[in-house]
Amino acid sequence: MSNYLDISKVSIDFPTPQGPFRALDGLSLRIRKGEFVSLIGHSGCGKSTVLNIIAGLLRASEGGVALDGKEVNEPGPDRAVVFQNHSLLPWLTAFENVQLAVRQVFRGRMSRAEMRDWVEHNLKLVHMAHAMHKRPDELSGGMKQRVGIARALAMRPKVLLMDEPFGALDALTRAHMQDSLMEIQRDLNNTVVMITHDVDEAVLLSDRIVMMTNGPAATIGEVLDIDLPRPRNRVTLAENSAYNHFRQQVLRFLYEKQRKVVEMAREPDDAGASGAASRGGVAGLVHRLGRRA
Numbered sequence: 001m002s003n004y005l006d007i008s009k010v011s012i013d014f015p016t017p018q019g020p021f022r023a024l025d026g027l028s029l030r031i032r033k034g035e036f037v038s039l040i041g042h043s044g045c046g047k048s049t050v051l052n053i054i055a056g057l058l059r060a061s062e063g064g065v066a067l068d069g070k071e072v073n074e075p076g077p078d079r080a081v082v083f084q085n086h087s088l089l090p091w092l093t094a095f096e097n098v099q100l101a102v103r104q105v106f107r108g109r110m111s112r113a114e115m116r117d118w119v120e121h122n123l124k125l126v127h128m129a130h131a132m133h134k135r136p137d138e139l140s141g142g143m144k145q146r147v148g149i150a151r152a153l154a155m156r157p158k159v160l161l162m163d164e165p166f167g168a169l170d171a172l173t174r175a176h177m178q179d180s181l182m183e184i185q186r187d188l189n190n191t192v193v194m195i196t197h198d199v200d201e202a203v204l205l206s207d208r209i210v211m212m213t214n215g216p217a218a219t220i221g222e223v224l225d226i227d228l229p230r231p232r233n234r235v236t237l238a239e240n241s242a243y244n245h246f247r248q249q250v251l252r253f254l255y256e257k258q259r260k261v262v263e264m265a266r267e268p269d270d271a272g273a274s275g276a277a278s279r280g281g282v283a284g285l286v287h288r289l290g291r292r293a
């Protein structure tokens, strides 16, 4: 499989009152067609910035992104984004929300009847056919997120970009959504770049996990190939030694190798403390979690 999405030496400087702030520095990543890649890293390291550059919502100050051989320099329907907060239009039904995107992408190429069937097909894919005529305020958080995913899939993007798509959901709904996404992936084999803070989610869903260093001037620290066979089952994986090894490698990266957040979270009266045992508050907790990993 060839490289499909090519992120090449991307740096970005944001203007701030104190002068330019370099959020990303020389980040390169090549993603193959059909690959599922997760980005993981501490809060503020630059994950959303990477996603926004791929989406064409932000321009890199240096370097660039190419998708299927074409340079990315503005948003386009070949890169659909799913945000943490679904972003559905509240006055439209689930069906109409998906239909709006389908019309924008396929107007002139599909008849009205074809478009209707396509909208229904995508809502069925995410198990939302039964509620497609409801408005967002009549749907649960998980259902709204399903509609957001249906809308993105219905655009038939070359790349699906997901920014913590399940971050706002309770644990059980989240698990259902992850299972649905794996089912959809098995059939459609989309190219996906997903941001997550959840180590289990990253290992369960990904072909590769890209671990980012802390900013400023963040870049890729390590990349982990998750070669667990598919289909993957969360219950049996819990006892799988390879799965647990991958989990530990990610935890180790986040809480041992990239421990800067611990320093930032240290409380003022901890400043002179030496040794983990004397660390209190959030800093101590994060430190102890890291040591257990």
Ligand SMILES: Nc1ncnc2c1ncn2[C@@H]1O[C@H](COP(=O)(O)OP(=O)(O)OP(=O)(O)O)[C@@H](O)[C@H]1O
Binding pocket: 014, 015, 016, 021, 023, 041, 042, 043, 044, 045, 046, 047, 048, 049, 050, 215
């Ligand atoms: N428009 C902007 N102007 C100035 N600084 C910015 C801007 N956008 C992002 N940043 C800074 O760039 C860095 C990366 O931000 P980004 O939102 O990409 O991080 P993140 O890893 O997605 O964080 P989180 O996990 O908390 O969502 C942060 O330090 C942030 O403050």
